[in-house]
Amino acid sequence: MTSTRTVTVAGGQLAYTDSESPVGPALVLLHGWPQTHGCWDQLAVLAAPTHRVIAFDLPGIGDSAGLHTDGTKHQIAAVLHEALVALGVAKAVFVGHDIGGMVVYDYIHHYDNAARAVILDAIIPGIDPWDQVMANPRLWHFAFHATPSLPETLVRGRELAYFSHFFDPLTHPDHLIPQARQKDYAAAYATPAALTAGFDLYRAFPADSEHNRKLKACTTPLLYLRGAHGIGKATTNLSTYRDGLAVAGNQAVTAALVPDSVHYLPEENPVGTWRAISQFITD
Template sequence: MSITSKGCKVHRCRQRIATIKSPDDEEIRLNYLECLNPPSLDKKGTILLIHGFPQTSYQFRHVIIPLSNAGYHIIAPDYRGAGQSSKPASGFTKAIMAGDILIPVRDYLGIKEKIHVVGHDIGGMIAFAYASRYPDHVASVIWGECPLPGSSFYEQSKGTVALFHFIFHSVLDLPEALVAGREGIYLKHFFDKLSYNSAAISLTDLEYYTTCYSQPGAMRCGINVYRAFEKDVEENRKWLKENGKCKIPALALSGGNCFLAQHAESMLKEFHVHVENATVADSGHYIAEENPEDFVHEVLEFVRKNN
């Protein structure tokens, strides 16, 4: 395992690049943003933030410092295929992607205590995989804004117009061909459709995300994350049958103005024993960008109860 690091504007934050041997026995590079808690505060724990599609760890740009300033060690990776991480040909089941993230968090950064895992959208699916497969390493899990593969809501919603891209992305090769050169148009469609606070993702932010997903292999990887959903269904149902519901305290966190919010609590209850529900006010799908203050408040409220 090798690593390089580079300072960012806040001296407690730094970018890290870890080269790891992933659970599917492939060598990949993972980009991380790490932010240490202020030296004046005792470390209260570690919070892992996992982004969604079509985003990267950049989606947490407004919340990393406030969460860190509350006394937490923050880690925000670009998951496999996204941002500055490697663009492999395979390995996009959420269990493998969770294992990718576990390796440097536990083995390189040396975090042995239980951590708090927060996942949004695709990151929510990864957060569930992380908490369920590695319960000895998780104190609490917060996830939402996604239909979890294997849940009743996933089966009910995967073919609807609102989630048309679930079907579109499952078609081999065609999505990449149609989106190539039009990445900005495609990404803006999701931001426009699913945002409540339309000013939250600026043209500068859109340009950043577009640049990330215009990299060679990036859109293919982003779409392959969806192509793995039916395998995720199989794995999640098998895990639930063999292990029963996950006993890690779980919070369903949704945008108060997103259609997914009304299904979140019942969906989590299919897979978790201990479930709470919260919404981020004045926000659609992109909760950490549309209302970062409420996002931070809800995360800290739940994390503090489960430290």
């Protein structure tokens, strides 16, 4: 991947890296919380021989810190679309992890330049089993992050310690995210604006849920992936997520598990994650 660069959109600059590979369709990668585009580094190396790989920092975070949105995935998808038009990307495969997966879900329902889409270990607001998952006490942080001002007050200056609480338990013990990488992520959220932008992603969930429930049918082929070691800890199973997406109007949904991974699939098992994505793209 090249060094980080920026593309001008309404309201500021969106940061991204670009392999500039001249072959294959573009592969657009969106990270989750509390990460940056760096979570895709290993997978991008695997994909670059056959795809132009473009990995973005979400608005307000990392090198996109100067770009503000309201945190709704619909607004972020609009920013992403504007950026891709500016970059001349006419057709792409969209891959999103966690919050990035929520953005991908919105994107494919509103824009026609998605050839295929992949969502990695994300719960889509408003789509079954959203209500069931929200009742799981293990996801206490959803409500905490949505509280006005409080998470900023308690986390500011302690980003690494707080983020590690999520990284370490939600990663396969044999494939932990290195401390150096965790420090990079903490630094990317260390400014007041970036920290708030991250929590605003959660504050927008009620609006996201209402929006998603009103969406119409979508014909974009969609692959839903979860970590094989993570799904065992969940209160739901893989078919529940697949069926929820299908009932919501996604007409071509498949689902699979990535071995040796819990939640951070592209970093825990980049080879296995890319294998699943590549097979889906080429089928």
